[in-house]
Structures are given as structure tokens and as C-alpha cells.
Amino acid sequence: MKGFLTKRNGILLVLIIALLLPFIVPNEYVLHVMALVCIWSISVYGINIFTGFTGNLSLAHIGFFAIGAYTLGILTVKADWNFWLALLAAGVLSIVLGILVGLISLRTSGHFFTIFTMCVGYIIYLVIDKWDTLTGGVRGLIGIPNPSRIGPITFDSLTSHYYLLLCFLILTIFITKRIVSSLLGRTFIAIRNSEELAQTIGISTKKNRLLSFVISCFFAAFAGALYASFVRFIGPEVGAIFLGFEMLIYLVIGGLGTLTGPVIGTILIVTLTQSLQFLQEYKMLIFGPILLLIVIFYPQGIAGAINKLTNKWKAKRTKDNKVKEQQTTIKEVG
Amino acid sequence: MDLFLQQLLNGLSNGSVYSLVALGLTMVFGILHVPNFAHGAFYMIGAYVSLTIMSLFGIPYWIAMLISMFAIALLAVISERLIYHPLRNAAGLHQMMGAIGILLFLVAFAQVVWGPNYQQMSSPYNGAISIFGTTFTQQRIIVIIATVIIMLILHFFLTKTMIGSAIIAMAQNREGAYLVGINANMVVMLTFAISGILAAAAATLASPINLVFPGMGDLVIMKAFVIIIIGGMGSIPGAIIAGYLLGIVESFGATYISGDYKDVIAFALLVIILTVKPTGLFTRRAY
Numbered sequence: 001m002k003g004f005l006t007k008r009n010g011i012l013l014v015l016i017i018a019l020l021l022p023f024i025v026p027n028e029y030v031l032h033v034m035a036l037v038c039i040w041s042i043s044v045y046g047i048n049i050f051t052g053f054t055g056n057l058s059l060a061h062i063g064f065f066a067i068g069a070y071t072l073g074i075l076t077v078k079a080d081w082n083f084w085l086a087l088l089a090a091g092v093l094s095i096v097l098g099i100l101v102g103l104i105s106l107r108t109s110g111h112f113f114t115i116f117t118m119c120v121g122y123i124i125y126l127v128i129d130k131w132d133t134l135t136g137g138v139r140g141l142i143g144i145p146n147p148s149r150i151g152p153i154t155f156d157s158l159t160s161h162y163y164l165l166l167c168f169l170i171l172t173i174f175i176t177k178r179i180v181s182s183l184l185g186r187t188f189i190a191i192r193n194s195e196e197l198a199q200t201i202g203i204s205t206k207k208n209r210l211l212s213f214v215i216s217c218f219f220a221a222f223a224g225a226l227y228a229s230f231v232r233f234i235g236p237e238v239g240a241i242f243l244g245f246e247m248l249i250y251l252v253i254g255g256l257g258t259l260t261g262p263v264i265g266t267i268l269i270v271t272l273t274q275s276l277q278f279l280q281e282y283k284m285l286i287f288g289p290i291l292l293l294i295v296i297f298y299p300q301g302i303a304g305a306i307n308k309l310t311n312k313w314k315a316k317r318t319k320d321n322k323v324k325e326q327q328t329t330i331k332e333v334g
Numbered sequence: 335m336d337l338f339l340q341q342l343l344n345g346l347s348n349g350s351v352y353s354l355v356a357l358g359l360t361m362v363f364g365i366l367h368v369p370n371f372a373h374g375a376f377y378m379i380g381a382y383v384s385l386t387i388m389s390l391f392g393i394p395y396w397i398a399m400l401i402s403m404f405a406i407a408l409l410a411v412i413s414e415r416l417i418y419h420p421l422r423n424a425a426g427l428h429q430m431m432g433a434i435g436i437l438l439f440l441v442a443f444a445q446v447v448w449g450p451n452y453q454q455m456s457s458p459y460n461g462a463i464s465i466f467g468t469t470f471t472q473q474r475i476i477v478i479i480a481t482v483i484i485m486l487i488l489h490f491f492l493t494k495t496m497i498g499s500a501i502i503a504m505a506q507n508r509e510g511a512y513l514v515g516i517n518a519n520m521v522v523m524l525t526f527a528i529s530g531i532l533a534a535a536a537a538t539l540a541s542p543i544n545l546v547f548p549g550m551g552d553l554v555i556m557k558a559f560v561i562i563i564i565g566g567m568g569s570i571p572g573a574i575i576a577g578y579l580l581g582i583v584e585s586f587g588a589t590y591i592s593g594d595y596k597d598v599i600a601f602a603l604l605v606i607i608l609t610v611k612p613t614g615l616f617t618r619r620a621y
Contacts, residue, residue, distance in 0.1 A: 055427065108612040115369060288437075295424075
């Protein structure tokens with residue numbers, strides 16, 4: 001039993017469920033929702049790198065999500081680009097803009113930074129809303145194509161699209177894992193814990209915060225581009241600050257600065273809101289207070305609470321073992 | 335000339351509303367060092383409370399405003415007790431999340447109770463008057479005068495009373511205030527109450543000009559943040575000056591530059607200012 005309940009087996013189990021999902025539930029609606037979960041999760045992992053691990057709150061994240069969505073939408077609909085080329089362009093554009101915005105905004109820190117990014121996010125939203133000739137204004141962009149085929153593989157069916165998104169999500173989690181367990185991730189965490197201390201031990205906080213910001217922007221734009229091609233219609237509301245707040249809620253409830261938190265939070269809340277359809281409009285009446293409770297009582301979110309519990313359990317077990325060992329040694333000596 | 339005068343008046347009346355909202359925000363920031371994202375929601379609920387008691391019970395405009403001020407003061411104090419007080423030692427990130435949680439809850443609450451529709455608030459000052467041959471809406475003049483009166487009352491409260499001085503003392507130096515025996519809890523609650531009162535007053539004054547809807551606080555609060563950064567976070571005179579400044583710049587920008595991008599002006603202004611001077615335009619002085 002003990003050998004079976006390892007972390008690796010748990011991850012494998014979740015992976016198998018995710019892979020078999022189209023066969024377990026032949027319901028298109030469920031699959032559609034799970035595909036959306038994959039997209040939101042990728043974006044939430046982006047927030048997690050910058051907010052969870054580096055400790056700064058950026059409210060421009062949703063703006064970059066919108067930039068990704070609109071870059072892909074405009075390039076595929078108006079310029080007839082290939083999907084993959086447009087996806088790449090969305091990523092590159094988000095990196096360039098991320099560096100530009102980051103260079104300016106990261107000169108400020110703390111609350112100033114958050115308010116600054118809020119303004120940047122709102123400017124992006126307003127520009128999308130008002131620039132009729134390029135973005136279509138409030139009418140939005142219609143008819144964004146599915147991902148184009150790679151050799152024999154097409155992505156026209158929902159199932160294949162779901163697998164594509166799942167692949168990207170797994171890739172995102174893998175990259176996050178690699179970043180967090182590398183020296184770079186430890187640098188980010190050092191900056192989160194204390195910027196002054198990080199500076200004293202010779203970390204260039206400015207460079208690393210910028211890097212973290214750009215990675216986060218890239219994930220946001222990538223998720224936005226995938227969202228555009230999955231939903232096939234986008235309007236200015238993909239850049240609205242309330243959507244950004246929603247993603248923050250996924251992250252905080254799931255667990256800030258944890259590896260599994262973003263996925264846990266997103267799945268939990270998206271499935272909850274989907275199964276309680278009548279709540280759609282008033283969901284914040286419930287999730288607002290839940291967010292408050294989590295922030296006050298479990299600042300590390302669900303994933304953090306689970307980690308704490310398992311650590312406690314492990315500590316208790318090792319303690320019990322030690323007591324047993326001592327008793328046996330006493331017996332042997334006696 | 336006609337247009338110029340009218341835009342100046344529009345700018346002054348919008349600026350009055352911005353100043354009142356920014357004043358509450360800056361006072362809370364001065365005491366707690368938390369950007370209170372929920373302040374815009376207080377503003378919105380304040381408008382709805384006034385609207386409801388005016389239309390349900392036929393209570394006159396000014397009395398409705400007083401009741402609304404009291405209600406929002408209570409709401410602000412309750413949210414301080416329930417959310418900000420338990421989070422007072424938490425990281426800045428979690429305090430901001432707490433504020434966002436309150437904001438989301440209140441907006442959803444307004445949607446459930448009052449519906450997502452736009453509503454019109456009537457005021458006894460619907461007419462227009464003409465001065466020097468230019469016509470002005472009465473309500474705009476009322477907004478400007480009422481704002482000046484409220485600011486004067488606040489000024490005398492802060493400088494001439496013991497409790498007011500305690501608030502300023504705590505904003506200037508927290509530890510020093512503790513040392514001379516100021517009751518920190520009381521000061522924090524009082525500051526939240528004042529910020530609620532100012533938000534409700536601003537909302538009730540502005541609603542007959544604009545409309546009442548659940549999202550009415552979003553843009554106002556974002557602009558209020560711009561104002562308190564320009565005016566120096568925590569500075570009361572800074573918030574007033576920057577509020578009027580923004581109102582006037584916006585009003586003229588909308589007329590002479592572009593009506594479509596009128597709302598961008600405030601945010602572009604902030605981006606430019608923070609780019610040049612990352613710590614804000616004025617250094618922080620409490621009062």
C-alpha cells in the first residue's frame with residue numbers, strides 16, 4: 001500500500017484519467033469545459049510564476065491574454081496566416097511587449113507596481129475596444145480557424161482539439177516544474193521572500209523580476225491565442241479586468257506558489273460554476289467570500305493546505321517510528 | 335468661449351467627484367498602507383442605497399444622502415473588521431487579494447439585489463441656469479459647492495478635533511502614534527468610516543449626472559488610484575489637487591483631442607508620470 005501511494009503514481013493516475021476522458025464521458029459539453037480548463041490553467045500558471053513565485057501582483061496579465069488572443073485572431077482572420085505561424089507570432093509579440101512594459105513598470109515596486117499594471121491592462125482593453133479598424137471594436141472577431149493540420153493530424157474535432165490543449169497544459173506544467181526546481185526558480189523565490197536579502201546575496205532582482213514577468217506574459221498570450229482558436233470568437237471582454245480577477249481567484253483558491261495549485265483551483269471552480277448553471281451571473285456572491293476565507297485562513301490555498309497536512313502526517317509517522325525504534329533498543333539493551 | 339466655460343465646469347464637477355473618492359482612498363492608504371480596491375464598490379453601493387431610499391420611501395435628496403453616508407460608513411467599518419483586521423499582519427499580496435474579494439462580492443451583490451440595468455437617479459436640481467450667457471446644469475453647480483463644503487468639514491475635523499489629529503498622527507508616524515497612546519483600532523475604524531462617508535457622498539452627488547449600474551465604480555476607482563499616485567499616496571492635499579487636475583484635463587481632452595479615447599488620458603498620464611518618476615509626482619506628506 002505504501003509503495004502504491006507515491007507522488008509519481010498519483011500524477012500518472014491523473015494523467016491517465018485526463019487522457020481517457022474523451023472515452024469515459026462521451027458528452028461533448030464536458031469535454032468542451034475540460035478544454036477550457038486547460039486554457040485557463042495555462043494562463044494561471046503564468047500568473048503563478050510571477051505572483052506566486054516572484055511575489056509581485058500584476059493586473060496587466062489579462063491584457064496580455066487579450067493581446068495573444070487578438071494577435072492570433074487578426075493574423076489568421078484578416079491576414080490568412082497559418083495557425084502555427086500566428087501562434088508563434090503571438091508568443092513573440094507578447095515577449096517583446098512584455099519586455100517593454102516590464103522595463104518601465106518594474107522600476108516601481110509593491111503597490112505602485114500593481115496599480116501601474118492595472119492601468120496598463122486597462123489601456124490595452126480600451127485600445128482593443130476603440131480601435132475599430134484593426135480589432136473590430138465591440139463586434140469582435142468572428143470565424144477564427146481551428147489549428148491547421150500537421151501532416152496527417154487534423155484538429156477539427158473537439159476530441160483532437162482537447163488533446164492538443166492537454167498537451168500544451170502538460171508542457172506548461174513541465175516547464176514550470178523545471179523552472180521552479182532550477183536555480184532560476186530558487187532565485188525567484190528568494191526575491192519573493194525578501195527583495196533586500198536577495199540583493200545582498202548578489203541577485204540582480206531587476207533582471208530576474210523582468211525575466212519572471214516576461215515568462216508570465218508569454219504564458220498569458222499563449223493561453224489567449226489558444227482560447228481564440230478554440231472559442232472561434234473574441235470580443236474586447238477577453239481583456240476585461242474582471243476576467244483577470246477570476247483567474248487570480250483560481251490561483252489563490254488552488255494555491256499561490258505551488259505547482260499543483262493552478263490546476264486544482266481551475267478545475268474545481270470551473271466545474272463548480274458549470275454544474276451550478278443558475279449561479280453563472282451571481283457566482284462571485286459565493287466565490288468572493290470563499291476567496292476571502294482562503295486568503296485569511298489558508299493563505300497557501302488548497303494545495304498548500306494539503307501539503308501541510310501530508311507533511312504533518314509524515315512528521316508524525318517518522319516520530320512514531322523513532323519512538324518504536326527507541327523502545328526496541330531499550331528492550332534489546334534491557 | 336461658451337464651450338470653454340462649459341467644459342471647465344464639467345471638469346470641475348467631475349474633478350470634485352474624483353477628489354472625494356480619492357480622498358477616502360488616500361486616507362485609508364495613509365493609515366493601513368493597503369490599496370483598497372473595494373473602495374469603488376463602496377461608491378457604487380452608496381449610489382444604490384440613495385437611489386433605493388429615494389424611490390421607495392420618497393425621502394428627499396439630501397436626507398437620502400445622509401442615510402447613504404451612514405450606511406456606507408457602516409459597510410466600510412464592517413469590511414475592515416472582517417477582512418482587513420485579520421489580514422493586518424499578512425503580506426501585501428494577500429491584503430490586495432482580500433480587497434479584490436470584497437470588490438467582487440459587492441458587485442455581484444448589487445447585481446442580485448438591484449439587477450444589471452442602468453438606472454436614473456432624479457434630483458431636485460434638474461433645471462439649467464445661465465450665467466454670463468452660458469447655460470449650466472444645476473446639478474453640476476451643486477456638486478461643486480457640496481464638495482467644497484464636505485472638504486471644509488473634513489479639514490476642520492482633521493485639524494481642530496482630537497480624533498482628527500489622531501488620524502493624522504497615525505498617518506504621519508505609526509509607531510510614534512502608538513507611543514503616545516493612540517488607540518490604533520479606533521483610528522483605523524474611523525478612517526474606514528470617513529472613507530465610506532466620502533464615497534457615498536461622491537456617489538450620490540454624481541449619480542444624477544451619470545447613471546447608476548453595478549459597474550459604475552470600476553472606472554472611478556481606477557482613476558482615483560491614478561489620482562492618489564499623482565498626488566502622493568497618503569497625501570490629502572495631493573489627492574484634492576490631483577483630482578481637480580484630472581477632471582479638468584479629461585474634460586478638455588475629450589473636447590479638443592478625442593472623445594473616444596477620453597478615458598485613456600488618465601491612465602496614459604499615470605504611465606508617463608511613473609515612467610519618469612517611479613515614486614510618484616509628490617513625495618508623501620500626510621497633511
